[in-house]
Amino acid sequence: MSAFAMQRSAVQIRAPCAMRSATTARKGMVGLPARKVTVSKASQFALPTRQGLSSKTGLAAPLRPTTPIVSRKTTRFVCKAADEAASGNPVTALFKKYPRLETAMYFGVWYFLNVKFNILNKQVYNYFPYPWFVSVIHLAAGLVIASFFWATKIVKFEKPDSTFMKSVTLVAVCHAIGHSLTNVSFASVAVSFTHTIKTLEPVFSSIGTYLVNGQVYSLPVYLSLIPIMAGVMICSATELSFTWLGFGCAMASNVLFAARAIFSKKLMSNMNPINVYNYVSMVSLLFCIPPIFLFEWSTLGAGMSAAAAKVGASKFYWDLWNVGMFYHLYNQVAYQALGKVEPVTHAVGNVGKRIFVIGFSILAFGNKISTQSIIGSMIAIAGAGLYGYLKGLDAQKSGAAAH
Incomplete structure (x- = not known):
């Protein structure tokens, strides 16, 4: 009944x-x-x-x-x-009784979707090296999924006002270019190397936060940036797949994503974070389209025909849809996981995600990686985890002092 x-x-x-x-x-x-x-x-x-x-x-x-x-x-x-x-249903009742089980479920799904995205994304680039076009596919698939979730009321629709749409434009520009440059890096070098470089984002975030908001962190937070930079230097010096294009695009994306994070904080106060991400993705889609005409349009048709001939048209189009779906869903689940835990726990979880992605990408593609690169990656990841942990403690202390 x-x-x-x-x-x-x-x-x-x-x-x-x-x-x-x-x-x-x-x-x-x-x-x-x-x-x-x-x-x-x-x-x-x-x-x-x-x-x-x-x-x-x-x-x-x-x-x-x-x-x-x-x-x-x-x-x-x-x-x-x-x-x-x-x-509620039995699953809801179980999660209500054991909240840690629900949190573990979110993190598990987040890791799974992220690993699936990174592996499939690189597989697509191996036979279709058009990162600017694929970046558009990622965001276009997100538009379809977000619209479906709103229509079915899985996610509550929130109508943005004119002030929000004006504020979201700058965030969307940073997201669009940063996302596209990350994909250029993925297409140029090993996935593990791109993710190692991405650990440098906190360095640019700390600088940007001070320049824009005048915010100063404690000394231990800044000291934790040293192992991140050292690890990336060690890894870059010995990375077998190193190219300046892959390295430069990953570094530029760090700057843009740090700026996106800083400017996004103003948007979070008046809207659900999932809806903020949905609107950022939708507006970003508009800014991702023009670079296709600049960098890939002249050979895009031939590239699509070659990809369809190599793996089959149905697999090619299905891979494009799946990679876009995994991209959107892993970001959405990451936002939901953030809502279940403190920022410190989420930061540590993000480090765990990178370890999973790097490890599984090496296994999936059989990339040759030197011992020095492994050591450098681990140092950088450990430094990123320490940075997130100490920064979270600073935030908790500031919140406690305010009350």
């Missing part, structure tokens, strides 16, 4: 429960002999018909002496069942 049906049954039952017995003598009714009324189990839970409720006497019908009457024990049972059903 659904929660709605149980609640209606419970409402109907409470009025008869005030009467003394389930077997009632029809006394006091003129012209009618007293007799007993036997109540069947099926009729105890019978709902009034639509006709009965629409009539003038329909709402009073349960109070008539001939109406089936149930015991208080049955009433308590039905009311309890209705409350349990209304509280």
